Amino acid sequence: MAQKEASMRFWGGLGNMLSLGFILSIVVAMGLSGWIALQEGTHRFMLPFTTENAVQRITDAVSVARAEPTLERLSGVSDELWALSLFSTAKRFTDSKLMEQGIYYATMPKSNQVAIAVHVLFSVFCVMFGGLQFWPAFRKRFMKVHRGIGAIYIATVPVAVVAALCYMALTPPHHIYDHLVAWVALWVFGVLALVSITMAIRALKARRIFEHQAWMALSFGCLLVAPLLRLDWALLVPFFPDIDQETLNLVTMGLMLPEVLLIVYGLVLVNRQYARPMKQRAAAAMADLGAALYLRSTPLIYGIAAALLAFNVMFYVVGHGMSSIEVASALVPAALIMREQSVLMAHPMIAAGFAVACGLAFPAAALTLKQCLSRTDDAAGASRGATSLLTPWLALAAGISSCFLGWRMGLAPHNAWLSGGTMYTVNGLVIAGFGALLLMARSNRRQALMKESLVFLLCLLPFPALFFLTLQIVSWLHLPADYIAAGQGFVLPAGASGSLLFVAIIHVVYGQATREHN
Template sequence: MCNINRLRKARLIEQQERGIMATQALKSPQQMSAPRPKVLLLWLPFCAMLAFYSLLVWDAGYRQLPINADPAEAHLLDKVEAAGNRGAPYREVAGDAMRAYPLWNNLTAMATGTRFGFGSNGNTDPVRYYSTMTPVQKSVLSLHMVLGGLLLILGIFQFTPGFRKKHRKAHRAIGGVYILSCYTMAFAAMYHLVHTGIANTYQGFAFHIQLWFLAASTVLAQTLAIIFLKRRNIALHLGFQIYTFMAFLNAPIQRLDWVVFGAIYPHLTQGEVNNLVNILTFWQCLLIGYAVFAWNRASCPVRREPVVLQPQPIAFKVLVGLAAGAATATSLAMYMSQPGLGGWSAARAIAPASTLAADAMLYAGRPLQTAAFGLILCAAILSGVWLMIRNEHSRRARQLFYASAIAAGLQQLVWGWQLGEPSMAVTAGGGFYSVSGLSLAGFALLALHFQLRGNERLWREAMVFAVNFAFAPVLLLWGHVLWQALDVIPAYYVARGHGYVLAAGAAILTPTFTGFVRMMSSRETRARLIS
């Protein structure tokens, strides 16, 4: 009897989706691609911000050229850094700072104060290193900067739906320049990383690894975008092309984060704040990329024929089921048997003792609350996976997932607030739990919103993100296990929390990246005539 009811519900939902698609397909492409004023109100100032950053990066690239280097100005860096360490007002160092630092460094110091902008454990170290590079290395870095600014400008045009649809020839011509610039910029970045090494990279090992991942994934995504264009799969072409644009966004978003958090925490150094920014930047850029893709997708008409749902491969179901089982067991052990990271040898080998001590304080004297979180997280993982691979129409599973995911997300937000601001001792502070909790609860609420509106295609897309973020606390521990097994982090950087930052960053990046990639071929994407 239950199976008959489920079949009736599935047929009813399929009939409703067919009716919606047939109605929407009657609209002309011009009607479907009409600009939405609310989106433009967000897009236009965002584009203005990117254009302004492009001017700043072009200024930095021009100053970096060998013909503009003045060895006599090297001593000014020490002078301004010393003034920043004692918190001197910007007006006292303005003249020397404008000669020794790029414009964007000066603007940061104006907004946050000289201690954050020019003081030790900040951006003065890489600026000082840049002044000692060979002419070839300076030229390559300058090329990388100039092309970065150019790609941001080109991306504004390429990913504005109205321009992309109305000016096909211009879109293709700009695309050719974009692709050539993308490869050149990425390989220039790799050249710089090889010759700079870990020691001379800003903040050392963690940021060096992140930059390599960014450069390599950009080359891979651009290559895939070309392959899918030749195969006429425009949805995947657009998705991977937007990923490259997202990769270029990392630089302006990172600097914007420095300014924002520098203003919030003026007593901290830029290096301390960067422990938090390293976790945030990829997450922010991927979500921006998702929004840009969704905007371009929504401007395309709906197909007349309904989406044909292919059964998921058995191997995929088995793999996801095993991952859910392992995550459930890990969650129970983490929050019921050995609460927190401190009880695990992998975490003790990778994370600083001060970070583990701060993490342990979250659970001290709260055994029932901690155990309850472990159980709630297990409920979110199991109910979410059940919906994704077994029966997405189960009302009880949906209700259980919403309740457990929102509760687990809110608890993580509380822990993030309790851990507080970043520091060299606590590394990222409450950054991981804040981002993880916000993402889990936020995407669960978004999925509920789409369910109430009867949009099952977007419901599933939001659920992919939400279910993935249910794994984030477990991925944090697994990340420590991975870095311990790789045994590649120098002891100097382990003691400074780089292993924890990389593990936390991966625990946030993995769910976001998985959701972003799945979005390119989701039911909503396949339901659109993307061209």
């Protein structure tokens, strides 16, 4: 007994340290990002309103920086690019299309300039101080400050987001540095930010603090898209010093969705850990509705599971990935298609293992979740059943094999094959992570956390099918040739492969694991 208590104290202490490190890294990184955004907002984005010859000034600054790419010269173009150059070289950015983007900011219509300036200036406070709201120790000690920051946050976020959406409505995708991928992502996260802020206010008025915190974490995560994009540029440059900025940007855009939503989940987990565990509350009405719909849809879900297994076998056992679908050749670089095909052909057993593990883990997770949601003896025994033990191991096998395939395709981005195997690697790591979390929750008989892990797995395991489905849909859009040349035909489907994570995050908000903490 004493040994068990000592082990619990050790893991509890380790969890507290990791939670504190996570929160502090968010606070520091976003604080610096907010400060840099303030410099950009008061200088570059205000330039057209404070100087008559703004276009000439920025054009001259770009010319000078390209002629002599130094930190000093680059600071004349952008404080943000100056800061990013500290992690690499000024030449990386002077050779990129970010220079033309800077000129466009000065030449675009006045309405666009007003919208982007309002967005940047109003979002500065949210980014700089928003992270403090999720630091439990800070919130407990400085509750008045917490409420003051929250009031300003709720007042400024809608203005910043609406201004951003106005800018997106007025600006064609080809005038945005990240093109169509960023245009779509910013619309999705912008609308979700407004919805989550509204729901957070409603939860606060109803004194459902646990839901309020989760909705606020989602709203904050939606605001991190632009800062995280820049932060990823800085962090990934040392690992991939030989590729150009545009290719590196495509990689970071492909990582953006899971990265943002996992940070949101991390913020919720940290606040759960520091919160006081409560006796089990009655399920939320939305959770009851979701559970009822899930149980009624079980035959449909099993049908989807059978289709996913057949799909995986067709594309990874009988076929060889993207080379098996005709539309891929029109949207994806031939070098990337051939690279994926060669890896799948060189490792047929791993490819088959990935297809089968993914295909079987989905129905196993669906059945285990059904047992957990049932108001019968199945729910009590779900954590002890054979299926609940098989599910995490299948998920671990799927995740590890996906990582292997991604690693063999190449993690280093390349101009010819874009982000290589990053999609397989990132999704594989997340699947394996939630497989391990499910195994731990089952071992500790934490049924609420089991349900949460199962929902994440059900949203993650179909990622190959979602990728190919989105690839087909994108082919119907008839993207311009320059969009395809810029990699948009691949990166958009790759990003969409994790889009069901939004469903998992909604479960986190309303699920029992969140409601069991104050």
